[in-house]
Amino acid sequence: xxxxxxxxxxxFVLGSASIIAGSVYFVxxxxxxxxxxxxxxxxxxxxxxYRDRLGIPHVFAETSEDAAYAxxxxxxxxxxxxxxxxxxxxxxxxxxVIGESGLxxxxxxxxxxxxxxxxxxxxNLTPETQRLLEAYAAGVNAWIERHRGGLPIEFVVxxxxxxxxxxxxxxxxxxxxxxxxxxNWRDELLRARMATRLTDQQLLAFWYxxxxxxxxxxxxxxxxxxxxxxxxxxALPVAAIADASPVTADQPQGASNAWVVRKxxxxxxxxIVANDPHxxxxxxxxxYLVRIDTPNGxxxxxxxxxxxxxxxxxxxxxxxxxxTTQSDQQDVFIERLSGDGRFYExxxxxxxxxxxxxxxxxxxxxxxVELSIRRTRHGPIISxxxxxxxxxxxxxxxxxxxxxYLAPDxxxxxxxxxxxxxxxxxSFLAALASFHTPQQxxxxxxxxxxxxxxxxxxxxxxxxxxxRMPVPGWTGAGDWQDxxxxxxLPIAFNPAADRIVSANNRIVSTDYPHFITDDWxxxxxxxxxxxxxxxxxxxxxxTFRVMQSDLVSxxxxxxxxxxxxxxxxxxxxxxxxxxxxxxxGVMSPDAREPLLFVAxxxxxxxxxxxxxxxxxxxxxxRIRPRFLDRVLFRDSAWCDDIRTPLEETCDEVLEIALAxxxxxxxxxxxxRRIPETWGAFHAARFVNPVTSALPGIGHSLGILExxxxxxxxxxxxxxxxxxxxxxxxxxxxxxxxRAVYDLHDLDRSRFVIATGQSGNPxxxxxxxxxxxxxxxxxxxxxxxxxAFVSAGVLPIRLLPETAADPAPxxxxxxxxxxxxxxxxAVRGLMSP
Numbered sequence: 001x002x003x004x005x006x007x008x009x010x011x012f013v014l015g016s017a018s019i020i021a022g023s024v025y026f027v028x029x030x031x032x033x034x035x036x037x038x039x040x041x042x043x044x045x046x047x048x049x050y051r052d053r054l055g056i057p058h059v060f061a062e063t064s065e066d067a068a069y070a071x072x073x074x075x076x077x078x079x080x081x082x083x084x085x086x087x088x089x090x091x092x093x094x095x096x097v098i099g100e101s102g103l104x105x106x107x108x109x110x111x112x113x114x115x116x117x118x119x120x121x122x123x124n125l126t127p128e129t130q131r132l133l134e135a136y137a138a139g140v141n142a143w144i145e146r147h148r149g150g151l152p153i154e155f156v157v158x159x160x161x162x163x164x165x166x167x168x169x170x171x172x173x174x175x176x177x178x179x180x181x182x183x184n185w186r187d188e189l190l191r192a193r194m195a196t197r198l199t200d201q202q203l204l205a206f207w208y209x210x211x212x213x214x215x216x217x218x219x220x221x222x223x224x225x226x227x228x229x230x231x232x233x234x235a236l237p238v239a240a241i242a243d244a245s246p247v248t249a250d251q252p253q254g255a256s257n258a259w260v261v262r263k264x265x266x267x268x269x270x271x272i273v274a275n276d277p278h279x280x281x282x283x284x285x286x287x288y289l290v291r292i293d294t295p296n297g298x299x300x301x302x303x304x305x306x307x308x309x310x311x312x313x314x315x316x317x318x319x320x321x322x323x324t325t326q327s328d329q330q331d332v333f334i335e336r337l338s339g340d341g342r343f344y345e346x347x348x349x350x351x352x353x354x355x356x357x358x359x360x361x362x363x364x365x366x367x368x369v370e371l372s373i374r375r376t377r378h379g380p381i382i383s384x385x386x387x388x389x390x391x392x393x394x395x396x397x398x399x400x401x402x403x404x405y406l407a408p409d410x411x412x413x414x415x416x417x418x419x420x421x422x423x424x425x426x427s428f429l430a431a432l433a434s435f436h437t438p439q440q441x442x443x444x445x446x447x448x449x450x451x452x453x454x455x456x457x458x459x460x461x462x463x464x465x466x467x468r469m470p471v472p473g474w475t476g477a478g479d480w481q482d483x484x485x486x487x488x489l490p491i492a493f494n495p496a497a498d499r500i501v502s503a504n505n506r507i508v509s510t511d512y513p514h515f516i517t518d519d520w521x522x523x524x525x526x527x528x529x530x531x532x533x534x535x536x537x538x539x540x541x542x543t544f545r546v547m548q549s550d551l552v553s554x555x556x557x558x559x560x561x562x563x564x565x566x567x568x569x570x571x572x573x574x575x576x577x578x579x580x581x582x583x584x585g586v587m588s589p590d591a592r593e594p595l596l597f598v599a600x601x602x603x604x605x606x607x608x609x610x611x612x613x614x615x616x617x618x619x620x621x622r623i624r625p626r627f628l629d630r631v632l633f634r635d636s637a638w639c640d641d642i643r644t645p646l647e648e649t650c651d652e653v654l655e656i657a658l659a660x661x662x663x664x665x666x667x668x669x670x671x672r673r674i675p676e677t678w679g680a681f682h683a684a685r686f687v688n689p690v691t692s693a694l695p696g697i698g699h700s701l702g703i704l705e706x707x708x709x710x711x712x713x714x715x716x717x718x719x720x721x722x723x724x725x726x727x728x729x730x731x732x733x734x735x736x737x738r739a740v741y742d743l744h745d746l747d748r749s750r751f752v753i754a755t756g757q758s759g760n761p762x763x764x765x766x767x768x769x770x771x772x773x774x775x776x777x778x779x780x781x782x783x784x785x786x787a788f789v790s791a792g793v794l795p796i797r798l799l800p801e802t803a804a805d806p807a808p809x810x811x812x813x814x815x816x817x818x819x820x821x822x823x824x825a826v827r828g829l830m831s832p
Contacts, residue, residue: 030150031763032077035794040142041801042135043069049796050788055757055765057796058783059292064421065135067292067299068308070798072139072165075288077147079305079759081154081690082284083140083169084162086306090172091115095369096362097158098690103369104385106361108244111373111380112179112406118171121410129417133167136308140165142798152760153701154690170307174412178405178438182329184519185382185401189242189332190619192469196230198612205638206609206620207468208518209630232334232470235396237386242619244385252280252622252712252719252733255504255521256323257548258443259529260451262498267540270744271445274544275312275321276735278717283686283704284759284766287312287737289751291781299420300781301751302737305759309416312737314749317423318446319741323502325455327439328466328517329404331480333378333473337398344376344398347476352377376400378473399470402480404458405437412436415456425450425493432456433486439516441502445743453492453500455507459484459516466515484514501529522626524554524713532715541750544740549776550715555625556597557585562632563600566651566658573658576600587718589679589709598711598729599661602722604628607657611641621723625713679707682718684731684774686755701761706774710734716776738778750778 034051045062047070052058057074061067075083088094092109094102109115122130141164155161195203204211256277263269279286290310291300301313312322336345343351354374361369374381376398383399411434418431428444432454439457444450460480465471471478490507492500504521532547533539564581568574576596583593601623608631610617631638632650639650665676674680683705692702708731710718719733736754754773758765772778788795 030152030760032074032758032760033796035796037797037799038073038142038146039799039801040069040073040139040146042138042142043798043800045800047798048785049074049798050783050785050793051796052783054768054779055763056289056291056781058781058788059290060785061292061294064294064296065131066798067294068132068135069139069142071290071292071303071308072136072141073143073798074139074290075303075305076140076143076165078757078763078765079284079288080143080162081152082759083165083306084155086173086176087165087169090118090176091169092361095364097160097364099364100366103361103363104244107371107385110359110361110371111382111385112401112403113373113375113380114172114175114179117406117408117410118168118175120408121171121413122167124409124411126414126417129414130167132308132417133170133413136170137165137167153762154688157690157694171413173304173306174410174437175405178329179403181324181438182327182403182405184328185330185332185403186242187519188330188467188469189238189399190616192229193233193238193616194613194620195469196233197614197616202612205630205635206624206627209624209626209635232397236383236399238399239619240386241383241399244382252278252721253326253521255525255717255719255733256502257525257529257715257717257735258321258323258441258502259533260321260443260445260500261533261539262451262494263449264498265533265537265539266744267538268742268744270447270449270742271451272539272541272544272743273319273321273443273445273451273741274548274739275323275443275741276548276717276738277312277322278719278734279736280733281684281686281731281736281754283688283692283702283755285686285736285753285755287753288757289753289781291783293785296421298746300746300749301739302753307416309413310420311416312739314741314746315420315422316746318428318444319743319746319749320419320428320445321443321739321741323441323443323504325439325441325457325507326504326517326519326521327457327459328515328519329437329439329457329459331378331402331460331462331467331478332382332470333376333400333402333478334470335376335378335381335398335400335473337396341398345474346377347474347479349474354381374398376473378402378479379406400473402460404439404460404483407436407458410436424448425452428452429454441504441507443500443502445741447743447746449743450494451498451500452494453490453502453507455490456486457489459489459514461514466518468518484516488514490516499533501526501533503529522555522713524625525715525717528552528554528715541740541742541748545750545776545778547715548735548738548740551587551709553585553587553594553711553714555713556583556587556594556711558629559601559625559632560585560597563597563604563654566654568655568658570659572662573655576658576662587678587709587711587714589677589682589707591678592676594678594709594711595665595676595681595729596661598623598720598722599665600658601625601628602728603657603661603664604654605722607653607660608638611643612638618723623712623722678709678729681729682709682711682720682731683707684718684734684754685727688761691761704755704767704770705730706770708774738773740778747782748780751781752778 044066047061047066050058059070092106095106258275260273266272287302288305290303297316299310299315301310303310346352356374359371378400379402381398382401415431415435422428422431435456436458442454444452461482463479464477503525505526506520564577587594605623636650639653640647669676686704688702692698710716712719717734718731722728738752740750742748752773753769756765756767756769
């Protein structure tokens with residue numbers, strides 16, 4: 001018996017040791033290389049890559065195609081799962097590996113036809129762009145085939161291996177970004193539903209509070225009466241359709257900062273450019289830093305895994321940054337259908353056949369789902385995103401979508417390829433002639449001392465209206481006639497003020513002949529940039545860095561005096577108003593005032609609008625500071641609760657909202673055992689959706705939280721989803737990349753990303769940028785080959801097959817089989 005027990009213990013110890021050893025081996029083998037030789041097919045000449053202390057690759061290649069090849073190899077070694085996730089998202093194949101939770105996304109992407117558009121797009125690109133895409137795909141596949149170690153942990157968890165990369169896989173990223181950055185069709189549907197409850201003046205005041213609602217005609221919103229809208233909305237599951245949108249009304253909206261000064265405003269006598277794009281946070285982050293040296297010059301900045309271009313950055317002659325224009329490039333059309341749902345009415349009263357096709361969505365752990373996809377002359381029918389029901393998406397009405405990014409002749413990848421090679425203002429503009437979607441604001445500078453601004457992209461010209469709400473498709477009133485001509489898009493070159501600012505603010509004057517959007521960002525960030533630029537006669541890289549770290553909230557400074565003018569009877573509320581009345585509007589992470597202020601605004605938005613909006617209040621719950629400014633200073637009728645016989649004042653509403661916000665803050669602090677400071681409630685939250693779900697270790701592997709300052713309207717933006725019941729003040733949206741480009745010496749340009757270069761949670765480069773990013777610091781991307789060699793840094797060498805015997809293909813033996821088996825077991829543990 002003793003011998004038996006001893007044997008069991010021995011087996012247990014040996015088994016545990018084997019598991020530990022196997023785990024260590026897996027971790028080591030899954031890491032990206034920082035040195036070594038790889039003999040690969042399809043390369044023209046030996047290409048060297050030196051990684052610096054933060055894992056940033058410095059590529060030395062003889063041709064642009066070899067540089068793209070190396071970038072694909074590097075992206076795959078550091079971010080293969082991120083690339084795979086993007087590819088599956090863009091092709092509508094998430095459910096195939098993650099199960100039914102991926103179905104809504106797959107339905108949307110397939111219904112819009114994005115996979116087919118990406119496949120066809122490649123054939124329409126220039127040969128130069130095609131060669132780069134092909135070389136990049138070959139580099140990705142070289143890594144997949146030559147790598148002998150473990151796959152990223154996400155593949156192990158989900159239990160499958162990646163398929164070879166294809167050029168079309170790189171093209172879906174731009175489509176997804178365009179869908180997200182111009183995705184206002186949910187707002188159109190929400191406004192339509194609100195129009196049945198609010199007057200035209202109330203609706204305009206809520207959405208466009210800086211305008212004069214009294215002079216706006218009802219037709220500014222829709223050609224349909226409220227009664228007609230009610231009829232249509234009653235026949236369609238509009239709320240469920242809206243939920244299929246990639247951008248919900250309560251999420252932080254796309255935003256970014258960019259500005260440039262000319263030589264007269266800089267310490268070096270050359271332009272300086274700053275740029276920090278604001279997007280949703282993830283783990284790993286979106287951006288990947290790289291520096292590429294070829295005989296054609298240097299290219300450095302932010303790339304995106306899956307794409308062979310530097311999206312934001314500089315070359316040897318110019319630097320550029322981007323912000324989103326927030327232009328209205330989507331419209332929803334109401335289609336009137338025949339009794340059998342097979343035909344729809346056109347402008348002449350004719351009945352045209354509805355185009356239709358079927359696709360099959362594979363679903364892990366469940367039966368395949370057949371998807372019926374229909375489209376009209378306006379575009380795909382998005383009301384089919386909801387499971388068809390009798391009388392809903394059949395006879396009666398349907399909703400179709402027109403979107404600029406669904407045009408079949410989109411050549412935006414050509415623009416990026418040419419932009420990376422542009423050397424002056426003329427070649428910069430020539431490159432952007434092919435930049436079709438999404439419309440973006442480009443800020444520019446060159447070594448010759450010029451600065452400029454251009455907003456390329458396809459902006460629809462409507463027969464009438466402003467695209468604010470769904471319009472009847474059978475009238476033709478809202479039909480798109482053409483795109484705004486390229487030579488009439490907003491542009492500026494060497495303006496007299498020697499500065500350019502772009503922070504999603506209005507970029508055209510009131511007499512501009514074309515409609516771009518009504519949804520410009522509030523002026524807070526742009527105004528603060530102008531204020532700080534004017535405060536310093538000559539700027540430096542350091543003054544720009546400090547500006548990017550600015551935590552002042554102009555919005556808070558506008559509202560706080562009015563909000564604290566009340567005299568609450570509750571002692572805690574009185575203490576809070578006294579504290580806030582002395583506050584300077586700086587959203588510091590260690591302060592209590594920003595927490596009290598945002599919590600108060602959150603409740604004020606709800607209290608002011610929920611009586612008018614009813615069950616729509618939650619969907620419209622995003623804090624709207626310009627609307628609240630209007631309510632508190634000019635339009636106090638909103639403060640009256642129409643559900644009561646009394647007439648409430650704004651002071652009473654402010655006191656009610658303050659009491660509720662103080663209770664919320666206290667309860668959240670006690671529940672989470674955290675102090676009542678802004679940073680404790682307002683941590684930047686980066687989440688990996690796969691590893692964060694692992695039982696027991698998900699938080700440590702898949703969630704990164706960093707206390708920070710800032711808010712929705714500070715230059716150092718920290719966007720929140722305040723309707724989130726669990727983390728209403730967490731930062732989920734902001735500057736995942738910051739750069740300052742010095743045109744006097746482009747090697748002195750500064751860069752930082754939010755997390756790290758690697759997507760592997762076991763890598764030392766998974767999150768080693770976090771502290772630099774949090775503290776507003778950055779690094780230079782300077783790396784001469786001679787400097788690396790003299791410092792003893794060993795390279796990764798990619799060798800063409802003609803240089804040596806080909807390396808054997810990647811093993812598919814016991815290690816990969818065991819890894820997939822472990823993944824199946826882990827998925828079993830994760831299943832409900």
